[in-house]
Amino acid sequence: MDQNDRFKQGEFAAWVGILGNLVLAIVKGVVGFLSNSRALIADAVHSASDVAGSFAVLLGLRAAKLPPDRDHPYGHGKAESIAAIIVAVLLFVVGLEIGYSSIEAFFHPIEAPKVWAIYAVIFSIISKELMFQYKIRLGKRINSDAVINNAYEHRSDVYSSIAALIGIGAAVIGGKLNISWLEYADPIAGLAVSLLVLRISWKLGAESIHNTLDHVLHEEDTVEMKKIVESVEGVLNLDEFFAREHGYYVIIDIKVAVDPEITVQQGHDIGKEVKNRLIEQTLVRDVFVHINPYQEEKGGEDL
Template identity: 65%
Template sequence: MGNQDRFKKAEFAAMLGIVINIVLALVKWGIGVYAGSRALIADAVHSASDIAGSLAVYLGLKAAKQPPDEDHPYGHGKAESISAIIVAVLLLFVGFEIGKSSVTAFFKPIEAPKTIAIVAVIFSIIVKEALFRYKYKLGVELNSDALIVNAYEHRSDVYSSLAALAGIGAAIIGGKLGIDWLEYADPVAGVIVSLMVIQMAWSLGKESIHNTLDHVLHEEDTLELREAVESVREVKKINQLHAREHGHYVIIDLKISVDPKMTVEEGHRVGKEVKEKLLKMNNVHNVFVHINPHNEDDQN
């Protein structure tokens, strides 16, 4: 798949998320206010945060597709991981706000929400689960941190909607049966939603930060790369191979040993052949090859 095709698919997914979240946030907020449901209002705020999240992903993808330049010779791939961090931070703030709003409801008079709130929540669950599956599959296909994090943001909305559904349902049953304490299940669900959102934000943010800090692939993940290098007959030894994740692609720093009696021109040809083989590998964006004279006693 070409780079342009990759970004077109990813940008479309981000824009689709923005449009759907705007509709869901407005529907859930309006029905939440009408039905008097704290849990549904909290869920609407969660969907509204997804708008900002999808927008951050879209802007990150736009930046990531820019070609290398003088200031960014390795490209702009990390823009995707940075946008994923922004999404995680937004989720964290939203989680705290939902929790704060729900806790204050315990200190005010409360009544069971209207039944229409359940319809809104079920509709949200169906739409958000479909959006999660679509974005997660595409994120894996395109190796995009930003899309995968954004997909899990939609999945967290599914979980929060399930919690809201349980809370709203229990509160309505409590109102019908005259069980006053059960009516507080609605704000309890709001608190549960907030904790789920905070946990999701922490997990996704930690992973994105890890990928941003020049994470290198573990040795077991570079076996295919090593095999490609060793397939070049003149390579005597791989002294060092660091495959750095740079957003959706990988940059390789490589040191190899060749016959010390080779001419500079012959060594350059070997390095060029190794580089060409690696660039044919999936997701490898650039390769820097250092040639060492082979020495049986040399460990570097």
């Protein structure tokens, strides 16, 4: 996929998230306030945090688009992973706030929410699931941690809205039947929402931090890349191969063994061919090739 096309699709998805979450936050916030539903207000706060998360994704995509420079010779691809971490932190803070607000409700007189809250939650569930399906497919297609994390923000909103729906429904029934203890299902649902948000934020944050810390690709993910290197004429042995993710692309450090009797120019040409093939045939952005002299009894001799 062309890089410009990739960023255009990613930015469009971010704007979909910003506008969609803004509408949902306003609708759920207003209906939650008018219908006296703590669970729906908590869900509205969750959607409002998603607006900030989508802005972080947008900024991360734009930063990642910048070309390499003197201070960032490997490019700016990790800006997307940093944006993903920001999204996870925002989710975690929101989860704590929702939990605190829900627990606080148990120490005050409570009134069952109005039935309108149920309609707002159903609208939210349908909207957020559509956004999740759209973004998770796009994120995987363009290989963007930030977009994938943003998609799971939408999925966490689906879960939280389902929890809110159960709680609000139970509280409404409790109000209709004068079952006072059942009216507490609304703040209990708010507490369940907070736990779901905290769990998802922790998982997303851990994964994003892992991707930011220059981890190398697993063996099974480098098989095709190694075959490409070994297929280059003049490469007698693959001595060392480290491929690391740098946002949406890959940087490779490699050591190959060649005939020790060839000229420096010939060795350089072999290294250049290795680099070109990896860049042309994979998501690799850059390759640093070290040439070793080949020794039959131990492959290449590292210098």
